[in-house]
Amino acid sequence: MKAIRIGMIGCGVVGGGVADLLARRGKDLAARVGAPIELVKVAVRDMSKRRDAPIDESIFTTNPYEVVDSQDVDVVLEVMGGQDPALDLTLRAVKNGKHIVTANKHLLALHGTQVYEAVETAGVELGFEAAVAGAVPIIRSLKGAFAANRIESVHGIVNGTGNYILSRMADEGKTFDVILKDAQKLGYAEADPTFDVEGIDSAHKIAILASLAFETPIDFDAVYTEGITPITPEDIAMAREFGHRIKLLAIAKRAGDEVDVRVHPAMIPVTDPIANVNGALNAVEVEGDFAGVNMLVGPGAGAGPTASAVMGDVVDIARKMLHGGVGRTPPMNVPSSSMKKLKTRSIDKTLSRYYLRFTVPDTPGVLAMIAGALGESGISIASMIQRGHEEDKPVSVVLTTHTAMEADLKKALAKIGSLNVCAAPTVTIRIEGDGEE
Numbered sequence: 001m002k003a004i005r006i007g008m009i010g011c012g013v014v015g016g017g018v019a020d021l022l023a024r025r026g027k028d029l030a031a032r033v034g035a036p037i038e039l040v041k042v043a044v045r046d047m048s049k050r051r052d053a054p055i056d057e058s059i060f061t062t063n064p065y066e067v068v069d070s071q072d073v074d075v076v077l078e079v080m081g082g083q084d085p086a087l088d089l090t091l092r093a094v095k096n097g098k099h100i101v102t103a104n105k106h107l108l109a110l111h112g113t114q115v116y117e118a119v120e121t122a123g124v125e126l127g128f129e130a131a132v133a134g135a136v137p138i139i140r141s142l143k144g145a146f147a148a149n150r151i152e153s154v155h156g157i158v159n160g161t162g163n164y165i166l167s168r169m170a171d172e173g174k175t176f177d178v179i180l181k182d183a184q185k186l187g188y189a190e191a192d193p194t195f196d197v198e199g200i201d202s203a204h205k206i207a208i209l210a211s212l213a214f215e216t217p218i219d220f221d222a223v224y225t226e227g228i229t230p231i232t233p234e235d236i237a238m239a240r241e242f243g244h245r246i247k248l249l250a251i252a253k254r255a256g257d258e259v260d261v262r263v264h265p266a267m268i269p270v271t272d273p274i275a276n277v278n279g280a281l282n283a284v285e286v287e288g289d290f291a292g293v294n295m296l297v298g299p300g301a302g303a304g305p306t307a308s309a310v311m312g313d314v315v316d317i318a319r320k321m322l323h324g325g326v327g328r329t330p331p332m333n334v335p336s337s338s339m340k341k342l343k344t345r346s347i348d349k350t351l352s353r354y355y356l357r358f359t360v361p362d363t364p365g366v367l368a369m370i371a372g373a374l375g376e377s378g379i380s381i382a383s384m385i386q387r388g389h390e391e392d393k394p395v396s397v398v399l400t401t402h403t404a405m406e407a408d409l410k411k412a413l414a415k416i417g418s419l420n421v422c423a424a425p426t427v428t429i430r431i432e433g434d435g436e437e
Contacts (some may be wrong), residue, residue, distance in 0.1 A: 004318040006075035007041040009064045009264040010080030016053035017303030019023040023054040033318040068093035078102040094118045101313045102128035109204035113217045117336045123327030127313025132205040133282040135305035136298040149288030150214040155251040158205040160280035160300045161189045161196035162248040167278040198227035206250035210261045222244035226264035245275040266432040348407035353431035358397045359424035377412035379404045394423040
């Protein structure tokens with residue numbers, strides 16, 4: 001039997017996981033595919049770096065172009081991340097007739113259309129299950145199990161670091177900074193956690209899911225993105241008092257002839273299953289017109305889960321190589337030429353309920369000023385709680401609103417800001433899934 005020969009670019013956490021999986025499951029995979037799968041070339045940055053991965057160092061190279069240009073490689077695994085040189089390497093591999101498996105959400109979110117078109121033109125395969133939610137098979141589900149549906153929405157928790165931090169803040173009442181330091185020590189957060197805590201990683205992933213679900217290119221720059229750094233233990237406690245939990249949500253919905261794609265913290269009722277997905281787990285909920293609402297939950301990162309997703313794509317491609325079907329279906333649900341050109345809706349058009357926390361002096365007339373500014377912009381107050389009463393010290397005033405348009409809320413908050421009554425920036429959290437229209 002002719003072996004399926006793999007070349008891998010990158011040998012960090014994910015690459016090491018792939019090598020470990022191949023070493024432990026190689027015989028099983030060969031039986032399932034009908035041919036052995038062999039790792040024949042690996043590109044690394046530093047040859048001298050010590051690695052625990054079970055790889056023969058004789059196949060290492062520091063030149064990734066040796067992988068994509070090699071005639072001995074059938075499938076290229078791109079697990080290096082980033083845009084440069086990942087995009088050039090991917091396009092060159094495709095031009096050389098190599099099949100591609102990538103875990104690079106950054107690349108696909110910003111350059112997906114270019115990659116998909118190149119793959120279709122070359123008649124090769126592209127697997128990208130590992131780019132979103134690790135071991136959770138959301139890409140495969142959208143392309144297969146839900147392919148007969150008109151997808152109405154895809155939303156959920158797609159960043160384990162953010163979910164871990166918010167979960168521990170809720171359980172322990174500690175501040176964001178304290179939990180972040182713990183997460184970094186435990187390896188849940190990078191030394192530079194910006195992409196995770198500011199929502200950028202989630203935005204990459206929801207852009208990919210929205211493009212697949214709604215069959216339209218998504219302009220990543222148009223995806224509204226907000227992180228979790230302003231969230232305090234007080235907000236966590238207030239959410240609990242209102243019967244909600246705070247999660248970093250990635251949301252994609254149909255909105256008439258537009259798509260609503262955004263990432264931000266949200267208060268979710270405790271009765272919602274996603275509100276109860278904690279720790280580093282991911283969860284994605286898909287709503288289809290015939291399938292209804294389905295939720296997939298699982299580990300979204302790490303060597304094992306990501307390697308599982310990568311090798312699942314390799315097995316699928318290997319079977320097509322051996323039994324026919326290579327290049328016959330586009331990477332997305334439809335050919336690139338048939339993709340719709342739907343506009344991404346501005347956050348200003350979003351309709352939502354809101355949680356607002358003001359830090360103000362405990363003096364007569366302040367609440368009336370805030371309520372007046374909200375009322376002038378058409379914002380109706382649903383509930384109000386005041387916390388603290390110490391002379392000469394500001395207090396927290398927490399409001400929840402009825403459904404309002406984001407643009408109107410911004411006008412109201414700008415008006416309140418001009419009154420010079422707030423001792424700290426107003427905390428705004430959208431309330432999702434409580435049933436109010």
